[in-house]
Amino acid sequence: MKNLSRLLFAMLLILGYSNANAQDKNNPWQITIAANAVDFFPTGEDAPLGDMFSDFFNVSDHWNILPSLSSISVSKHLGDGFSFGVAGSLNKIENFGDASVDDLSYYGVDGTIKYNFLQGTTIDPYLGVGGGYTWVDEIGAGTLNGTLGLNIWFSENVGLTLQTAYKHAFEDYLSTHFQHTAGISIKFGGTDTDGDGIYDKDDACPDVAGIAAFNGCPDTDGDGIEDSKDSCPNEAGSAELNGCPDADGDGVADKDDKCPSVAGLKALAGCPDADGDGVTDADDKCPTTAGPAANQGCPWPDTDGDGVLDKDDKCPSVKGTVANNGCPEVSEEVQKTLNAYAKTILFDTGKSSIKSQSEVVLADIIKILKEYPNSKFTVEGHTDSVGSDKLNQELSEARALSVKDYLTKNGIDEFRLSSKGYGESKPIDKNTTSKGRANNRRVEINLAK
Structure with a gap:
């Protein structure tokens, strides 16, 4: 019961720390639930311990493994690959180097500053340095810790964490030792200001609810064009018209169409021109006969038939060329x-x-x-x-x-x-x-x- 209370105390300390800081980036928090193993042997101290790193992987003879989830840690991203974390762990010590001991209790609370080398990748190694306090058989001492670890991410938020920490004790009555952990890590704490399910870090419109297809930006009229690029964001339209409707189907958006209920020409702002003279039917005095706008859509006379109207023809009674203002050209x-x-x-x-x-x-x-x-x-x-x-x-x-x-x-x-x-x-x-x-x-x- 006493052991359980100490673990709970460590967990409360960790959770209290995590709640004391604001969440400011996408998934800045990482929690790791793991099993841990404690090894006193390869630390370079006197018998029954061995030289530094000797028998480092001798699991059966030297490692003390509690067959349950026995470690929990929470860390927070600080920026530029750095993070700070706090961990709590418990164990039972049966192997003290080559010697066997009665079940001694082991508790640890540690703080670590880590640097991740390959953030955003599946394989994510890191180094850490920190300190903590460790109790063995209810006798505690401070430690200086060096950490080497590796995250293997299965998805954006879930991964496997493997870690080895060297814990150097400051007091003679606590032996220096290694502590290994292996567990599942979960990243969380992403901010979603507008509540659209897209974290602010990845949300192009973090203050307005939107859809994933547009990186969190809205499409109010549901026409497949995001509002910022939609000239008519409240009316469904086509991509060709930047999201605006075209009731008469003439290719001119209703908002720009002076004749929105009758199909017309783009050049005439959506109005029809039956005789094709460039004068809209509504303004054309001769809507079925082509004529210039200067004559309200009615044709000017061309006496000599050279294609130059009499009003512009410098030689109206003699056939010439358009290029020469209706006069004959020099042959x-x-x-x-x-x-x-x-x-x-x-x-x-x-x-x-x-x-x-x-x-x-x-x-x-x-x-x-x-x-x-x-x-x-x-x-x-x-x-x-x-x-x-x-x-x-x-x-x-x-x-x-x-x-x-x-x-x-x-x-x-x-x-x-x-x-x-x-x-x-x-x-x-x-x-x-x-x-x-x-x-x-x-x-x-x-x-x-």
Whole structure:
């Protein structure tokens, strides 16, 4: 009865310690219920004891094993692999080294600081150091303890613990000894603030009850999309619409659908467009005939049928191209004709002044340019190789500018023309003959690219 009371005292001490600390991490507590064996022999003391570690595993001759659960310990995780634990144990001593003794009672209460090397793994070894108080035959003394142990976890919370502790006594009347334990360990004490069954450590939303599929975060409308990613957390919807419903099935969420009861187009905020002109039927004055929004969905006229509405057509009565604002584009043939005329423009020798007899051909050029009011051109000047490069360059630039100025003064918009001189750098004939040099002295009017 006295032995039982001492064990109960040790257990109460342990439980009192465990209740005195707050629980702050997932399963910070570990309780181990085990059997223990006490061995006085391999401690390096005098006979009937042996040398240090001699006959360390001689269970039958030296170990004192109480055939029952005879040890209980509780430890608390402190962080970074460290934990602190308190253990209580009892035993009966029949083997004191090589000597037999009458059944002596054995009680121990020990505190240990442990360091676990491989936390979170199945095989979890640790080392510990601590101290305690041990009674043998009701005579007690303090001890300094060194511990080597191993946890083998079968699951997150349950495992097997094997431990050996060397207990060095501070008093001569208590012999130094080894105490081995083997038992079942259970980890517990995880905090679940929101009560959803997921520990706070693993709960992405620890203050709001949720489900395991979303790491503890809620899905209020049950549509399989967690609330934090659900644009409509209180209405079940589809993943494609971020959890929002779509009553008319047009792919536009009801909250964004201006016509939620009629299937429509995403581009028109869920409203229909029967004629496909980009104007919703509700705003379309001609809902069955395509037309521009600027004309409330009704078509503008296109007199020349070139695809450019008359209101935008720079040449509404002549078929042109959309790229050229409804006006015809300069063809290769027209370009050749234009340059055939331009090459016949004559200048005073060595000057940029245009001879009067060139006015007829310039009038023809102006007529052609006016047929293409949206096209832009570059007036280019060229010379032969007679004279210096510098003078030829300056002359070519001056002649090109002179032609440009003549054209702009006679009805061609200035923004459509530019001028550039190339000097003698782009001959089209030999400069060794008078005919060749005459061909090289020229003006070209080319479509600007």
